[in-house]
Amino acid sequence: MTDDPSLQAESKPSVRRVEWGFASFAILWSLWLVGQVARDRFWLTGLCFYIPSPVMAAVGLVAASVLGYRKNGRISTLLGLMTLAPTLMVGFVENHWSRPLAEASAGPSVRLVHWNIAYGVWGLAGVEQELVRRRATIYVLSEVPLPYDLTKLAARLGPYHVAVRMGSMAVIATGQLLDPTELVNEKNLKVNSVTWEDGGQPLKIFAVDATSNLLVARDPHLRRLVSLMKQHHPDLVAGDFNAPRRSRSLCPLPDGFAHAYDVAGQGWSATWPVVGPLYAIDQCLISASILPTKYxxxxxxxxxxxxQELDFIPRSATERESR
Structure with missing residues (x-):
């Protein structure tokens, strides 16, 4: 590497910094690649999977540009080629930039909002104001503080809204919320079920909250969730999964299910953190009984x-059978 004439002209400390910098990026790039191939099959590969592609692309592009400016042509070119992979992942796999065409269907649109409100530590008054502004039919809330008067919040959201709390999660909707059930209520995974009915076809909703602890492997919990989806056939699944959309158990999903983002969304798909979102960890899954119009x-x-905000139309039994 030091045979390059442009490097020989530099001081030895400067050459070493370039070599160490390149080696560090190459190691990180290799770990990122392992994560993209194996994803969260194992706990350790899951950690590699969580190395953000946008960060890899940005660091590589900046480093390649700086070295190119300083006439370190060979290393700059190599960095540019390595950066191509995460850049393509960001541009064409993890995000898409046009909204898929919506199917034509009759019937009134329903709006579902899911939001992790972080126990209200950033301002409950602001949270309530934002929820009111969304004018949704169904709200699924994660990390709801205790104590918190959901009845008053439901009244603020509309005269016909009712609320159900299930642990640290809540569902608020018009009409009726029937059979609220905590299917899983453990430290690292919570799966709640409730049936929404408002004069039309009843819809079963799963509200999900999974741990953010990086010492806990995600795949076993996601497989458990998928098993419950196959067993109970929910119409909608929404929550803070703390696992990327491309996790092994979520990509592909069981037959009949899809990510709302994939079928009705566009643009930057990451949901956390708000300041510079890097991870698509809040999910909204839909079954064949749902016709999404916008996510x-x-x-x-x-x-x-x-x-997360999903506008959809419940499919009739005839529409579902024809698919």
Whole structure:
């Protein structure tokens, strides 16, 4: 490496800094690649999977540009080639930039909002104001503080809204919320089920909250969630999964399920942290009984998570059978 004439002209400490910098990036790039191939199959590969592609792309591009400016051509070119992989992942795999065409269907649209409100530590008044502004039919909230008067919040959201709390999660909706059940209530995974009914086809909703502890492997919990989805056939699954959308158990999903972002969203898909989102860890999954029309993510200063918003039309039994 030091045979390059441009490097020989530099001092030895400067050459060593370039070599160590390149070696460090190469190691990090190798770990990132392991994560992209194995994803969260094992706990250790899961840690590699959580190395953010946007960070890898940004660091590589900056380093390649600096070295190119300083006429370290060979290393600059090599860095540029290595950076190509995470750049393509960001641009064409982890995000897409046009919204898929929505299917035509009759019927009124329903809006579901999921939001991790971080126990209100960023300002409960602001949280409530933002929820009111969304004008949703169904709200699924993660990390709801105790104590907190959900009845008053439901009244603020609309005259026909009712609320159900299940541990640290809550569902607020118009009409009726029937059979609230804590299917899993453990330290590292919570899966709650409730049936929403408002004069039309009843919809079963799963509200999910998984641990953020990096010492806990994600895949076993995600496989358990998928098993419950196959067993109970929910129409909607929403929550803070603390696992990327491309996790092994979430990509692909069981037959009949899809990510709302993939079928009705566009743009930057990461949901955390709000300041420079890098991880798509808040998920909204839909079954064949749901016709999505639009999925969007919104940032504000009242939580460290972005808010998920899904507009959809419940499919009739005839539409479902024809698919």
């Amino acid at each position: 969007e993510l919104w940032s504000n200063r009242f939580s460290d998570h972005r808010l």
